[in-house]
Amino acid sequence: MxxxxxxxxxxxxxxxxxxxxxxxxxxxxxxxxxxxxxxxxxxxxxxxxxxxxxxxxxxxxxxxxxxxxxxxxxxxxxxxxxxxxxxxxxxxxxxxxxxxxxxxxxxxxxxxxxxxxxxxxxxxxxxxxxxxxxxxxxxxxxxxxxxxxxxxxxxxxxxxxxTLRHAEMLRKEVDHRVKNSLQSLSSLVRLSGRKAQAEETIEALATIGSRIDAVAMLHEELYRTDAGHVIELGRYLENLISHFRQIAPDNVTLNFQGTETKVTSNEAVAVGTLINEFVANAFKHAFPDNRFGQIDIVVTRNGDDGLIRVNCRDDGVGLSEDTDLSTGGLGMQIAAVISAELDAKLDVDTKSDGLNVTVEFASKISE
Missing domain, CATH: 3.30.450.40 (GAF domain)
Incomplete structure (x- = not known):
């Protein structure tokens, strides 16, 4: 044969x-x-x-x-x-x-x-x-x-x-490199913040760090869900809040209430940065002398007009009476910049028993 x-x-x-x-x-x-x-x-x-x-x-x-x-x-x-x-x-x-x-x-x-x-x-x-x-x-x-x-x-x-298998391997390699890059950048910013002397520099670096954290969390969400540029905002923010709960002072309670709603990745980063900035500042300034308090983050979407409302509030000491909300603290400037990114309406209410910041915007992802 x-x-x-x-x-x-x-x-x-x-x-x-x-x-x-x-x-x-x-x-x-x-x-x-x-x-x-x-x-x-x-x-x-x-x-x-x-x-x-x-x-x-x-x-x-x-x-x-x-x-x-x-x-x-x-x-x-x-x-x-x-x-x-x-x-x-x-x-x-x-x-x-x-x-x-x-x-x-x-x-x-x-x-x-x-x-x-x-x-x-x-x-x-x-x-x-x-x-x-x-x-x-x-x-x-x-x-x-x-x-x-x-x-x-x-x-x-x-x-x-x-092709799909090779694409998955490439995606994992890119994910690994992006994670490493973000971690290195975050470490560099924090190290620079420890060495900085001027208060404005320290606050600016802290804000940059918050932005990096928001991007890193978004990258993790994108990789985990493979959702492209569309993000489930509620799930993304729940992960972000979970991160803050791990580092929250013992005297502060952090609450989150959100709804599953789709936004673009850019909108998610903007909202995440706003919440990052608010929570970080509240941890640092809102509850002096270890006084007990809470921070509430609430995200809703109006069924009539589809507007997304992000409300950040604490029951801390609030802003000082002489604070100019239009030009005052770096935190307020960051909130204004983020509102511009989202083409959002910004409302800031400060009083003796806390600070209340709300942004309302229309997502480019309609539901």
Missing amino acids: PIASFHPQQAERLAALYDYEILETEREREFDEIVQLAAASCGTAISVINFIDAERQWFKAETGLGVRETPLATSLCSHVILEDEFVEIHDTLLDQRMSDNPLCCGDPGLRFYAGALLKTADGLPLGTLCVLDYEPKELTPLQRDTIRVLASQVMAQLDLRK
Whole structure:
């Protein structure tokens, strides 16, 4: 029995096959349906999607055969991958390559074979989609075209999966680098803040740090949900508040009430920065001498006009009476800048029992 020669580009062919990571995977409906359709369309007892490994023929899907692999010594397809893109053998016993193959000579023996190559974009053959039967026959032109089209669909599935897998690997690498960069930048800002002498510089660096924290939290949310540029604001802010609860002073309670509503990533960063700034300043200034108090963050979306309302309030000492809200503290300036970013209405209410800051804006993501 003649054994098929190795493919002229055997090393490259095997490397391409292994890169698809298809060998030893479980059966899947998408591929099972293809072989079932191939067999039904061609009126054959058997159809398989097979890949020619170094020493075996492995079946991703099969109908009418009942095994997942066979040795290359008895493989019909190991001959076919050395030939044209489509091979049809009307009677295997009349073909010198297969006339003494045990699979063909047995009882019952495989007497008919037709298969289309599964090949890469570079033309490297990985295996075939084929149909087999126990009696000689000849396919119609439509049946041959059906096999060719189904083989193309198999490769389209494999190529898509490989592309998605490589994209996921790239995304993980980018995520790792972004995380490291943000952590390094955050550490640098905090280190600079410790060394700074001027109060304005210290506050400015703290605000920059808050912005970085908001971006880092947003990046984590984007990576976790794979949501593109659309963010569920409530979930994002819940994660942000959870971070603040971990560092909150023992005398301060932090509450959050939000609704799941979609915003753009830029809007999420702006809102996150505003809350960061408010909470950080409240921790630092609102509750002197370890007095007990609470901070409430409430986010709602108006069902009538769709406006998103972000309310930050504390029951601390409030701003001093001589504070000019239009030009006063860096925190108020940051709130004004963020309001401009969101094209939002800003309302600041300060009194002896606390500070209340509200922004109201229309998201570019409509619901």
